[in-house]
Amino acid sequence: MGKPPGLYAPLVRETIADLYRNPPLEERLTVKGWVRTRRTTRKVSFVELQDGSTLKALQVVLPHEGISAERIEKELHTGAGLAVWGTLKATPDRPQPFELVAEGYELYGPADPETYPLQKKAHSLEFLREIAHLRARTRTFQAVFRIRSGVSFAIHQYFQERGFVYVHTPILTPSDCEGAGQLFQVTTLPLQNVPKHPDGRVAYEEDFFKRPAYLTVSGQLEGEMLAMGLSKIYTFGPTFRAEPSHTPRHLAEFWMIEPEMAFYDLAMTMDLAEDFLKYLIRHTLRHFAEELAFLTERYEPSLLAELENTKESAFLRLSYTEAIEILQKSGKNFQFSTEWGSDLQAEHERYLVEEYAQRPVIVYNYPKAIKAFYMRENEDGRTVAAFDVLFPRIGEIIGGSQREERYDKLLQRMQEVGLDLFAYEHYLDLRRYGSVPHSGFGLGLERLLLFLTGMTNVRDVIPFFRTTDQMA
RNA sequence: GCCCGCUUAGCUCAGCGGUUAGAGCAUCUGGCUGUUAACCAGAGGGUCGCAGGUUCGAAUCCUGCAGCGGGCGCCA
Numbered sequence: 001m002g003k004p005p006g007l008y009a010p011l012v013r014e015t016i017a018d019l020y021r022n023p024p025l026e027e028r029l030t031v032k033g034w035v036r037t038r039r040t041t042r043k044v045s046f047v048e049l050q051d052g053s054t055l056k057a058l059q060v061v062l063p064h065e066g067i068s069a070e071r072i073e074k075e076l077h078t079g080a081g082l083a084v085w086g087t088l089k090a091t092p093d094r095p096q097p098f099e100l101v102a103e104g105y106e107l108y109g110p111a112d113p114e115t116y117p118l119q120k121k122a123h124s125l126e127f128l129r130e131i132a133h134l135r136a137r138t139r140t141f142q143a144v145f146r147i148r149s150g151v152s153f154a155i156h157q158y159f160q161e162r163g164f165v166y167v168h169t170p171i172l173t174p175s176d177c178e179g180a181g182q183l184f185q186v187t188t189l190p191l192q193n194v195p196k197h198p199d200g201r202v203a204y205e206e207d208f209f210k211r212p213a214y215l216t217v218s219g220q221l222e223g224e225m226l227a228m229g230l231s232k233i234y235t236f237g238p239t240f241r242a243e244p245s246h247t248p249r250h251l252a253e254f255w256m257i258e259p260e261m262a263f264y265d266l267a268m269t270m271d272l273a274e275d276f277l278k279y280l281i282r283h284t285l286r287h288f289a290e291e292l293a294f295l296t297e298r299y300e301p302s303l304l305a306e307l308e309n310t311k312e313s314a315f316l317r318l319s320y321t322e323a324i325e326i327l328q329k330s331g332k333n334f335q336f337s338t339e340w341g342s343d344l345q346a347e348h349e350r351y352l353v354e355e356y357a358q359r360p361v362i363v364y365n366y367p368k369a370i371k372a373f374y375m376r377e378n379e380d381g382r383t384v385a386a387f388d389v390l391f392p393r394i395g396e397i398i399g400g401s402q403r404e405e406r407y408d409k410l411l412q413r414m415q416e417v418g419l420d421l422f423a424y425e426h427y428l429d430l431r432r433y434g435s436v437p438h439s440g441f442g443l444g445l446e447r448l449l450l451f452l453t454g455m456t457n458v459r460d461v462i463p464f465f466r467t468t469d470q471m472a
Numbered sequence: 473g474c475c476c477g478c479u480u481a482g483c484u485c486a487g488c489g490g491u492u493a494g495a496g497c498a499u500c501u502g503g504c505u506g507u508u509a510a511c512c513a514g515a516g517g518g519u520c521g522c523a524g525g526u527u528c529g530a531a532u533c534c535u536g537c538a539g540c541g542g543g544c545g546c547c548a
Contacts (some may be wrong), residue, residue: 039507046507049483061506078498095508118511119483119498126540127483182546243546244473256548335544346544399548444548459542469539472508 003029015053021297031058031100034137035111037120038076045072049084049100055139055294059091060084070340078120079111079137103387108364109247114420115228122298125460132464132472140298144461147284151452152445154283155236155257158276164232164259169219171238174211175423182216182242183254215240219258220374220440221427224403227260227438228430235257244468245406248457249395251446253466260440266376266385266402269439273389274315276443278327281311284452290455300454308390308451309359316357319365320383323348326356343370348391361390374427375401375414387441394443394451400441409429 016033032113033051040046048057061073084105092100113312117131118138135141156166188208188388192269195203203213219235226233239256244282259276261269268356285292285307296303318326327338327348336345344352344363352361364387365378377385384403410431414421421428449461459465464472 038510039510041507041510042504042508046510048508059508093495113499114482117482121497122509129540137512168479172480239548241547246473246542247544247546248542254548310501376474396548442548 004183016049016051016056017053019058019088019098020054020056020381023090023427025088025090028085028087028103031060031082031223032083033058035076035078035082036076038071039071045069045076047076047084049082049178051137052136052142054461055143055290059096060086060102062102062105071193075107075110075255076355077111077113079116079118079418080105081108081111083108097263100139111164120468125455125457129459129465129472136463139294139451141460143288143294144449144455145463147288147291147453148390148445148449148461150287150450151280151284151428154280155234157206158230158279159234159259162232162306164234164261165226165230167223167226167230167233167235167266168237169216169226169235171211171216171240172213173216174209174213175420182244183217184240184242186213187270199449217241218256220260220442222437223258223260225426225430228434228438231262232259233261239452246460247365249447249450251458251462251465251467254458254462255445257443257445258440260438262436262438263436263438264389264402265366266439269400269402269441270317270364270387273387273400274360274362274443274444277389277448278311280448287310295454298328300456303454310391310451313359315360315362315389317362317364318352320363320367321365322342323352323361323363327351330356339391341367341369344388346395349395353390353392353395362386363390371401371417372387373417373419374403374410376406377413380424393456394447397447397451398441398443402437402439405435405437407435 003066016031019031022232026120031049031051033049036057037048038045038047045062045064047060047062050057051061059357064072082105084100084102086100086102086104088098089101098285118134123138125140128138128141136145159166164190186208189202190205195206197203207213211224216239218239223233235256235258237255238253240253241250242252243250259272261272292304292307300306321340323344324338324340328335332349332351334345334347334351336342336347337350350360351360352363353416364384364385366376366388368382368384371384371386373388387398387400388396389398391397397466397469404413407428410422411428446458446461450456450458453461455461459467459470459472466472
């Protein structure tokens with residue numbers, strides 16, 4: 001065995017990605033990684049080494065005269081972690097541009113082939129969900145998680161370049177944002193023996209916050225408070241919903257991006273949303289060509305073409321009323337109503353995006369009755385300045401609105417839907433003092449990633465998923 | 473929450489009332505003059521998700537349960 005001699009120590013190029021960027025041919029170096037596959041012939045063995053820095057592997061040649069075949073066969077199985085040293089040689093007549101001719105290696109950790117679940121063959125995504133702690137060893141998840149990292153960076157970059165302030169809104173909150181959506185309650189009260197008043201009410205004065213507390217379902221209300229001083233802000237953090245939704249598009253814990261802008265009206269906000277999405281697509285195409293090529297070949301043949309197409313096309317904007325007319329004239333037999341006033345269902349959205357427009361669609365000015373209390377009422381008195389961005393394959397990817405900045409209108413609306421006004425005093429204060437027009441939207445990171453990676457289940461674009469009944 | 477489907481070897485699957493349940497890959501053994509998810513030969517590996525029922529006979533049909541997946545609703 002033995003450690004690499006001292007002359008190898010100062011390594012300039014450590015990762016396999018570095019080797020491909022600028023191959024130090026004929027140099028002696030050490031590379032560290034995990035075995036993807038091994039092939040053995042009479043005189044030499046070949047190991048494909050991966051280290052997660054690129055989807056490409058480094059071919060390592062292990063001559064049996066230097067390293068015994070028995071040791072290689074015993075130790076170097078798929079999944080084993082090791083350091084290997086030798087000389088990088090060009091191989092112009094082989095599929096790969098170069099290979100490492102090894103002088104020795106040190107095994108860090110073996111992977112017993114009898115029990116190690118991953119093989120050099122492809123596995124189903126469903127199987128990999130059962131071993132989420134090992135998924136990062138597959139190229140698929142390396143590609144997906146690297147794109148997730150890159151697009152997260154691009155989100156910050158986009159807003160920072162445009163003067164938005166990144167604000168951290170609380171994860172623990174005293175109330176529900178929209179009076180809807182199911183909350184995870186957070187408590188330090190003992191569940192086996194909850195202290196109660198004589199009349200049966202929970203004695204919250206004994207709880208940690210001396211009142212009920214929940215995990216946030218949205219940072220929007222706090223985002224508005226900060227935008228009313230900083231003008232343009234955005235949030236980017238985890239969000240929690242205790243909805244028992246069992247679909248490939250819902251998570252109990254997911255990441256949301258919520259910009260909020262003072263002095264923006266609905267049209268400006270729709271422009272921002274469209275520009276933002278195209279920026280993220282362009283960034284991903286520019287920086288993750290290798291990953292996108294892999295995912296296109298492996299999972300979604302139309303992925304690359306769809307990204308290219310979307311980044312060029314102007315999103316089709318339809319008012320809700322226009323959308324309803326289009327649906328009514330479509331000649332389609334929809335399961336759900338297309339009467340004015342009914343909400344657009346998945347089948348309607350799919351028709352608008354995939355058949356009618358064949359590109360992303362923004363629907364705006366929805367009926368007041370089917371939207372949240374904080375959305376700004378339009379002049380017609382029956383619609384609100386809300387919009388949804390609908391994408392092919394995904395459906396709704398962004399939901400946003402201009403907020404109701406008029407105190408009387410907001411108060412009236414809150415009373416109509418029966419909100420506890422006391423809990424929203426601070427929110428109402430924003431309308432009492434220096435209230436100005438403002439708007440914002442929410443983008444679900446995982447849904448965006450479905451579009452960017454060609455994956456079809458949000459459980460496959462977040463490292464450890466939480467859904468009803470499941471914690472990976 | 474409602475509806476549908478699937479569950480057979482470590483993995484991906486075939487078998488769909490009739491001998492002792494199969495294939496590819498993986499594993500192990502042997503071979504191969506440098507392989508490209510190498511190749512060639514051989515071997516081991518299964519209470520056919522669990523429980524009950526129908527039948528001369530059940531992996532196969534029925535019922536219940538569980539796990540997983542999908543559609544719808546809700547949304548991001």
